[in-house]
Amino acid sequence: xxxxxxxxxxxxxxxxxxxxxxxxxxxxxxxxxxxxxxxxxxxxxxxxxxxxxxxxxxxxxxxxxxxxxxxxxxxxxxxxxxxxxxxxxxxxxxxxxxxxxxxxxxxxxxxxxxxxxxxxxxxxxxxxxxxxxxxxxxxxxxxxxxxxxxxxxxxxxxxxxxxxxxxxxxxxxxxxxxxxxxxxxxxxxxxxxxxxxxxxxxxxx
Ligand SMILES: Cc1cc2nc3c(=O)[nH]c(=O)nc-3n(C[C@H](O)[C@H](O)[C@H](O)COP(=O)(O)O)c2cc1C
Numbered sequence: 560x561x562x563x564x565x566x567x568x569x570x571x572x573x574x575x576x577x578x579x580x581x582x583x584x585x586x587x588x589x590x591x592x593x594x595x596x597x598x599x600x601x602x603x604x605x606x607x608x609x610x611x612x613x614x615x616x617x618x619x620x621x622x623x624x625x626x627x628x629x630x631x632x633x634x635x636x637x638x639x640x641x642x643x644x645x646x647x648x649x650x651x652x653x654x655x656x657x658x659x660x661x662x663x664x665x666x667x668x669x670x671x672x673x674x675x676x677x678x679x680x681x682x683x684x685x686x687x688x689x690x691x692x693x694x695x696x697x698x699x700x701x702x703x704x705x706x707x708x709x710x711x712x713x714x715x716x717x718x719x720x721x722x723x724x725x726x727x728x729x730x731x732x733x734x735x736x737x738x739x740x741x742x743x744x745x746x747x748x749x750x751x752x753x754x755x756x757x758x759x760x761x762x763x764x
Pocket of ligand 1: 572573586587588589590604605606607609610635640642644684709
């Protein structure tokens with residue numbers, strides 16, 4: 560199997576939230592589809608061991624906020640790169656509550672769906688939840704954020720390795736004097752300690 564074929568599947572980006580008792584939590588997913596039209600049902604796929612699916616199993620409820628193109632990396636980092644088991648992801652965060660008391664995004668999302676679980680299928684790594692949509696609302700007009708757009712425009716690019724970055728200066732290894740400029744003349748002598756160009760090392764941008 561060529562697993563790269565999977566990269567050619569298209570997705571959106573969502574905030575899936577739940578509540579059980581007083582505990583609220585949410586995570587980012589890239590998996591949500593309309594699975595049926597009558598009654599309207601959504602399907603979402605959650606990493607089985609995560610905290611959000613634990614709350615969904617307990618309450619039988621989940622709410623999906625559809626992220627739009629105004630969503631930023633800070634939002635995705637807050638909900639998608641740490642677990643509600645160790646941090647309160649909603650602390651200091653402005654959110655709204657649906658009729659079941661589940662949190663959803665007040666902004667940076669263009670739609671919200673409140674769902675009641677009708678079936679859950681354990682698939683190994685993930686749990687597939689199918690939910691009947693109890694309520695839905697359009698929240699904004701910005702286009703939905705696609706997973707491809709998240710990868711290309713929202714996710715910060717890894718900083719290139721030092722050697723791949725441009726040289727912006729040279730530092731004297733003997734005294735620390737800094738020469739500003741990409742090219743150090745071959746006959747350059749350090750104005751502080753008089754050591755030659757060979758004793759300088761590059762400073763990368
Ligand atoms: C862009 C993106 C897409 C993600 N897609 C999924 C997904 O489809 N299903 C899932 O369970 N987790 C997905 N995650 C990972 C969860 O959001 C992450 O594991 C989160 O920390 C779980 O938090 P929790 O333990 O509080 O539920 C995704 C994360 C990111 C950043």
